[in-house]
Amino acid sequence: MRRRSLLAMLAALPARAQPAWPQxxxxxxxxxAAGGPTDRYARAFAPRLSELWxxxxxxxxxxxxxxxxxxxxxxxxxxxxxxxxxxxxxIVTNPLMLRNLPYDPADLAPLCRFALxxxxxxxxxxxxxxxxxxxxxxxxxxxxxxxxGSSGMGSSPHISAELFAWATDIEMLHTPYRGSAPALTDLLxxxxxxxxxxxxxxxxxxxxxxxxxxxxxxxxxATAPEVPTMAEQGLxxxxxxxxxxxxxxxxxxxxxQDRIAGDLRGVAAAEPIQRAITDDGLEAMAETPxxxxxxxxxxxxLWSRVVRERxxxx
Numbered sequence: 001m002r003r004r005s006l007l008a009m010l011a012a013l014p015a016r017a018q019p020a021w022p023q024x025x026x027x028x029x030x031x032x033a034a035g036g037p038t039d040r041y042a043r044a045f046a047p048r049l050s051e052l053w054x055x056x057x058x059x060x061x062x063x064x065x066x067x068x069x070x071x072x073x074x075x076x077x078x079x080x081x082x083x084x085x086x087x088x089x090x091i092v093t094n095p096l097m098l099r100n101l102p103y104d105p106a107d108l109a110p111l112c113r114f115a116l117x118x119x120x121x122x123x124x125x126x127x128x129x130x131x132x133x134x135x136x137x138x139x140x141x142x143x144x145x146x147x148x149g150s151s152g153m154g155s156s157p158h159i160s161a162e163l164f165a166w167a168t169d170i171e172m173l174h175t176p177y178r179g180s181a182p183a184l185t186d187l188l189x190x191x192x193x194x195x196x197x198x199x200x201x202x203x204x205x206x207x208x209x210x211x212x213x214x215x216x217x218x219x220x221x222a223t224a225p226e227v228p229t230m231a232e233q234g235l236x237x238x239x240x241x242x243x244x245x246x247x248x249x250x251x252x253x254x255x256x257q258d259r260i261a262g263d264l265r266g267v268a269a270a271e272p273i274q275r276a277i278t279d280d281g282l283e284a285m286a287e288t289p290x291x292x293x294x295x296x297x298x299x300x301x302l303w304s305r306v307v308r309e310r311x312x313x314x
Contacts, residue, residue, distance in 0.1 A: 031070025118217025199281030
């Protein structure tokens with residue numbers, strides 16, 4: 001009886017109030033320069049999150065260090081849910097490549113993956129190749145002449161090119177940029193002559209400013225059906241797809257992580273965001289933290305071998 005009375009008294013006490021969230025604006029860190037796809041998706045999410053949360057969701061571009069600078073800023077942020085990261089492929093490859101990584105990958109928690117897409121190999125028209133076999137033959141006949149850009153060391157464009165070079169045994173010279181936008185600008189200007197980039201860049205290929213040789217995914221893309229796959233051109237092992245997803249500091253309390261992840265999934269599943277992703281030629285999704293974590297583990301295992309074989313550690 002005494003135990004029951006004590007339990008009844010405890011149950012009658014008012015529940016300890018949880019601090020309201022968000023108490024101020026939420027910073028969404030993009031570890032790339034403005035203008036690229038990661039930045040565009042952050043800015044598509046931001047107004048919808050602001051409306052949902054009743055506080056501004058502010059996009060902050062923090063490029064540099066192969067995305068490590070912006071990623072570290074979030075890993076080291078206060079674990080109060082007011083700092084999020086919108087990351088892409090580099091969050092998988094940086095721990096594999098950077099010896100002096102300025103953050104511990106365990107200090108970041110995955111929240112929601114919302115997009116997935118295959119890379120397209122684009123060439124500047126000055127390169128006299130219209131198929132992948134022609135490009136491989138040209139590169140072998142002109143060692144050191146194939147110069148590819150990327151959105152940074154360890155980025156999807158970088159690792160896609162390294163996988164391609166490894167599979168074809170050709171020499172490629174790498175020029176990293178602080179994001180996709182400056183890399184594309186220099187490709188259009190001819191300062192580099194190759195780039196693995198998203199399907200959205202097809203507008204320049206259709207205008208004749210670039211040439212699209214192949215897409216690195218199992219099937220042709222519905223928004224660019226004219227572009228053959230790498231497998232169709234004899235390279236099924238060259239499959240490289242980037243992704244986009246949100247993270248927070250791992251020390252954010254689990255209930256708050258769950259709430260933020262649920263809100264992100266709700267926005268990701270909304271028709272305007274889904275349409276923006278599919279219009280870009282990507283696959284739209286709204287994954288749970290557990291699903292996203294499983295995907296990241298698989299990607300880590302897949303790309304560890306490429307980093308090792310190509311000796312990409314920095």
